[in-house]
Amino acid sequence: MLFVPWKYIANWECVTCGKCCRAYSVVLNFQEWLKIVRNYGVDKTIAGIDKIFIKRKSDGSCIFLGNISNLHFCGLQHMKPKACKLWPFKIFSKPKYGYANEAVYYYGKRRFFVYADSNCTGLTLGRPSWEFTYQTVREFVEIALGLCNKQRKTTSNVALIEYPNVLENLKIRKYYFRL
Ligand code: SF4
Numbered sequence: 001m002l003f004v005p006w007k008y009i010a011n012w013e014c015v016t017c018g019k020c021c022r023a024y025s026v027v028l029n030f031q032e033w034l035k036i037v038r039n040y041g042v043d044k045t046i047a048g049i050d051k052i053f054i055k056r057k058s059d060g061s062c063i064f065l066g067n068i069s070n071l072h073f074c075g076l077q078h079m080k081p082k083a084c085k086l087w088p089f090k091i092f093s094k095p096k097y098g099y100a101n102e103a104v105y106y107y108g109k110r111r112f113f114v115y116a117d118s119n120c121t122g123l124t125l126g127r128p129s130w131e132f133t134y135q136t137v138r139e140f141v142e143i144a145l146g147l148c149n150k151q152r153k154t155t156s157n158v159a160l161i162e163y164p165n166v167l168e169n170l171k172i173r174k175y176y177f178r179l
């Protein structure tokens with residue numbers, strides 16, 4: 001696994017490939033676990049030695065991962081765990097993966113070190129764009145700090161213009177696929 005400091009990234013945009021929801025187990029905190037259990041039942045979660053996870057299907061993917069015509073979406077959108085909201089970014093108070101100058105990010109007077117998991121398909125390497133720097137990374141930091149709950153720049157916005165009937169059939173009221 002390779003972690004890239006944010007200053008080497010030009011932009012990030014989720015392309016709903018679903019790779020992350022197939023490759024990783026999602027760790028839940030107690031409140032997240034409780035919400036899932038109340039809404040979907042305890043069998044949608046699984047206990048490890050000292051952590052609780054979302055259950056995975058036999059193919060290894062998250063039990064809440066949906067797929068229509070190879071566009072993947074999160075069936076847990078309204079109570080998406082923080083670990084999923086932050087993916088593929090990691091935010092630390094110390095330069096955990098090195099490259100301190102390239103990973104440092106200032107949020108007001110506070111200093112953080114931000115990296116992205118290179119396995120994500122949505123990363124474009126290069127010089128960070130204004131939007132990525134001041135909107136996307138900022139929102140990831142705010143989510144990490146618990147200052148922001150609603151995702152704008154940190155989730156996919158793939159319009160379902162071509163799939164209005166699918167939406168109707170699934171009784172999904174949103175007009176976007178979101179991961
Ligand atoms: S976050 Fe990255 S890996 Fe996950 S679905 Fe989006 S583009 Fe794919």
Ligand code: SF4
Nearest residue numbers: 021062064065074084
């Ligand atoms: S984003 Fe949704 S579908 Fe993907 S791992 Fe998290 S809860 Fe599961």
